[in-house]
Amino acid sequence: MSASNAPSLFDDVPEPKPEEPKAAPAPVAAQPAPAAAPTPPPAPKLTGSEPFVPGAGYSASSIEVLEGLEPVRKRPGMYIGGTDERALHHLFAEVLDNAMDEAVAKHAKLITVDLDADGVLSVRDDGRGIPVDPHPKHPGKSALEVVMTVLHSGGKFSGKAYETSGGLHGVGVSVVNALSDLLDVTVWRDGFEWKQSFSRGIPQGPIQQIQPSKKRGTLIRFHPDAEIFGVGAAFKPARLFRMARSKAYLFRGVEIKWTCAPERITDATPASAILHFPGGLADALAERVGELETVTPAFAGRVERKGEAGAVEWAVTWSPIGFGESDGFVQSYCNTVSTPDGGTHEAGFRAALVKGLKAYGELTNEKRAGQITAEDVIANAGALISVFIRNPEFQGQTKDRLSSPEGARLVEQLLRDPIDHWLTESPKQANTLLGFVIDRAEDRLRRRKDKDVQRAAATRKLRLPGKLSDCSRQSANGTELFIVEGDSAGGSAKQARDRQTQAILPLRGKILNVASATADKLRANVELSDLTLALGVTPGPRFDIETLRYERIVIMTDADVDGAHIAALLITFFYRSMPEVIRQGRLFMALPPLYRISAGPLSEYARDEAHRDELMATVFKGKKTEIGRFKGLGEMMASQLKETTMDPKKRTLARVTVPDSEDDIEDLVERLMGKKADARFRFIQDNAQFAQADLDV
Ligand SMILES: Nc1ncnc2c1ncn2[C@@H]1O[C@H](COP(=O)(O)OP(=O)(O)OP(=O)(O)O)[C@@H](O)[C@H]1O
Ligand SMILES: [Mg+2]
Ligand SMILES: [Mg+2]
Numbered sequence: 001m002s003a004s005n006a007p008s009l010f011d012d013v014p015e016p017k018p019e020e021p022k023a024a025p026a027p028v029a030a031q032p033a034p035a036a037a038p039t040p041p042p043a044p045k046l047t048g049s050e051p052f053v054p055g056a057g058y059s060a061s062s063i064e065v066l067e068g069l070e071p072v073r074k075r076p077g078m079y080i081g082g083t084d085e086r087a088l089h090h091l092f093a094e095v096l097d098n099a100m101d102e103a104v105a106k107h108a109k110l111i112t113v114d115l116d117a118d119g120v121l122s123v124r125d126d127g128r129g130i131p132v133d134p135h136p137k138h139p140g141k142s143a144l145e146v147v148m149t150v151l152h153s154g155g156k157f158s159g160k161a162y163e164t165s166g167g168l169h170g171v172g173v174s175v176v177n178a179l180s181d182l183l184d185v186t187v188w189r190d191g192f193e194w195k196q197s198f199s200r201g202i203p204q205g206p207i208q209q210i211q212p213s214k215k216r217g218t219l220i221r222f223h224p225d226a227e228i229f230g231v232g233a234a235f236k237p238a239r240l241f242r243m244a245r246s247k248a249y250l251f252r253g254v255e256i257k258w259t260c261a262p263e264r265i266t267d268a269t270p271a272s273a274i275l276h277f278p279g280g281l282a283d284a285l286a287e288r289v290g291e292l293e294t295v296t297p298a299f300a301g302r303v304e305r306k307g308e309a310g311a312v313e314w315a316v317t318w319s320p321i322g323f324g325e326s327d328g329f330v331q332s333y334c335n336t337v338s339t340p341d342g343g344t345h346e347a348g349f350r351a352a353l354v355k356g357l358k359a360y361g362e363l364t365n366e367k368r369a370g371q372i373t374a375e376d377v378i379a380n381a382g383a384l385i386s387v388f389i390r391n392p393e394f395q396g397q398t399k400d401r402l403s404s405p406e407g408a409r410l411v412e413q414l415l416r417d418p419i420d421h422w423l424t425e426s427p428k429q430a431n432t433l434l435g436f437v438i439d440r441a442e443d444r445l446r447r448r449k450d451k452d453v454q455r456a457a458a459t460r461k462l463r464l465p466g467k468l469s470d471c472s473r474q475s476a477n478g479t480e481l482f483i484v485e486g487d488s489a490g491g492s493a494k495q496a497r498d499r500q501t502q503a504i505l506p507l508r509g510k511i512l513n514v515a516s517a518t519a520d521k522l523r524a525n526v527e528l529s530d531l532t533l534a535l536g537v538t539p540g541p542r543f544d545i546e547t548l549r550y551e552r553i554v555i556m557t558d559a560d561v562d563g564a565h566i567a568a569l570l571i572t573f574f575y576r577s578m579p580e581v582i583r584q585g586r587l588f589m590a591l592p593p594l595y596r597i598s599a600g601p602l603s604e605y606a607r608d609e610a611h612r613d614e615l616m617a618t619v620f621k622g623k624k625t626e627i628g629r630f631k632g633l634g635e636m637m638a639s640q641l642k643e644t645t646m647d648p649k650k651r652t653l654a655r656v657t658v659p660d661s662e663d664d665i666e667d668l669v670e671r672l673m674g675k676k677a678d679a680r681f682r683f684i685q686d687n688a689q690f691a692q693a694d695l696d697v
Pocket of ligand 2: 097166167168171173
């Protein structure tokens with residue numbers, strides 16, 4: 001997890017970027033080097049804005065070597081991650097990091113940060129001061145000028161001048177210099193005050209000895225260049241303040257004095273403050289957590305490695321309801337540099353917590369502790385971790401992520417004992433925490449299971465034929481699939497159905513005569529494969545009634561010869577490839593009426609001729625009747641279809657049953673599928689044996 005999604009009171013959190021227009025690209029060489037400069041490096045050129053000449057030669061002369069600070073101005077993204085507001089504030093981070101390195105090395109105690117009315121930012125420390133003596137390798141230049149104008153120059157490569165530093169590339173302050181239209185450095189050291197000024201990385205004159213002084217330290221005053229950051233881009237006091245404050249939390253040995261011109265402040269940021277936190281990260285976490293209910297009191301501490309450089313400080317607690325806008329957060333730092341994208345130190349911290357809790361689970365015989373993962377431990381945790389290591393390795397100059405493997409090793413190793421002690425010394429608290437984390441793990445496992453079920457349902461749905469109008473009920477209980485002859489009848493059935501429990505599958509045209517088709521042909525038949533897909537079964541020997549997606553299957557065809565033929569083919573198909581469906585009594589035939597008889601307001605439907613005659617002799621006896629004959633299902637209005645054939649409360653279904661002996665079945669299939677179509681028709685009409693009238697609930 002990274003801190004970047006957890007809003008924080010005290011860290012460098014990106015703020016929405018204001019919609020400010022960027023400055024137009026500078027005209028080429030618009031800034032001639034001032035005449036006063038003794039050794040003026042070439043003015044940085046924005047050659048990228050030169051016109052593109054199609055077909056111009058590409059040769060050795062096309063290959064440029066950028067000199068001095070040119071690459072920084074040309075490609076700021078590589079050094080400060082862009083030119084947006086976050087990048088702008090990164091300038092402050094670089095300068096503050098250097099002052100902080102002096103403090104952590106125990107050479108400085110006080111850092112002052114000031115944003116003046118003109119938007120010029122000053123950072124001063126009372127450390128050793130940047131060396132000002134002539135540099136042995138750069139004749140005629142002071143070390144200070146080298147540091148400010150040469151990339152990869154610095155005192156943090158060897159580990160002699162600094163033990164654990166946030167600086168390591170020798171790039172930071174030179175980048176700030178390159179991207180500032182004004183930068184003044186004042187150094188107090190060797191009994192004097194020294195000063196040198198720069199603009200866009202170019203010295204405005206040699207270093208000057210101003211006056212004798214007993215002070216020590218470095219002051220950097222700078223103003224970001226509008227050519228790079230856009231006109232109107234300005235430091236946000238609130239953001240600077242947060243960054244300064246988080247630094248103070250990270251090192252107890254420093255005091256940061258903050259001042260800001262009141263006219264620059266638009267929110268509750270104080271105009272002045274002394275930032276000094278002897279309680280370190282524990283205090284920072286306490287402030288962040290405030291009144292929130294936590295699972296246990298915070299677990300916090302600091303351990304230093306014996307014999308060699310290396311330390312870790314941490315503070316963590318758990319909140320069942322999350323921390324404001326997020327369930328949890330982890331903010332990590334290496335050598336006081338914020339690492340919003342985490343890295344090895346965060347990984348080590350998570351691993352240490354999981355191992356500690358699992359070990360405690362084993363100790364207390366809590367078997368369920370075995371299933372917890374780092375995710376379960378960290379999801380509802382609010383954690384701050386700060387490590388100090390020698391020669392850290394970061395991703396890029398903005399140092400958003402720590403990549404030294406050392407980070408994980410150090411944290412795991414140094415945290416092992418403190419975690420064990422913390423858990424075992426207060427079992428009540430430890431049990432509460434372990435229980436809380438186990439709950440998270442069980443939640444996670446349950447969610448995964450639910451997801452699997454949903455996924456299975458989704459893939460099943462995916463494989464359903466497109467023309468199936470499925471019912472909404474997920475389980476088979478109480479559901480029916482109507483296999484309907486033709487699209488128009490399918491349309492009426494769709495309107496007439498109960499969406500929750502009744503599904504409609506229209507069949508187009510004739511299905512294959514299954515009695516004589518080969519297995520391959522059966523599989524290739526689209527209508528039949530759609531049918532088996534809809535049913536959710538595999539026909540044949542691997543048929544499993546448990547996977548049948550509906551409780552009942554209802555064949556609904558027209559009451560004519562074609563309809564009878566289709567019904568017979570379907571029944572045969574079921575009988576041949578999934579007889580279990582019939583054996584369990586789950587296959588039915590709908591009995592749509594053939595006639596509608598009415599006399600005035602009175603009307604009745606008749607299934608067949610016999611039924612019609614019966615009704616005429618009883619209900620309609622002596623009445624002047626009107627008799628209509630339905631030519632097909634498609635002719636019926638949806639409401640009629642519902643009332644007569646589909647509505648479970650009113651309809652009659654015929655259950656298809658298996659005759660008593662195998663011989664009978666063969667005979668029946670023969671008769672059903674044989675050549676004589678009218679024999680078949682009559683057979684079905686009579687419902688003899690094979691299809692038995694069966695009142696349905
Ligand atoms: N406030 C300061 N006090 C003392 N020395 C400083 C200060 N700021 C910079 N320096 C010196 O200048 C050098 C160059 O600083 P710069 O920020 O360019 O690089 P760095 O800090 O070494 O590495 P990084 O590029 O990671 O910041 C430092 O290594 C240090 O020797
Ligand atoms: Mg630096
Ligand atoms: Mg440098």
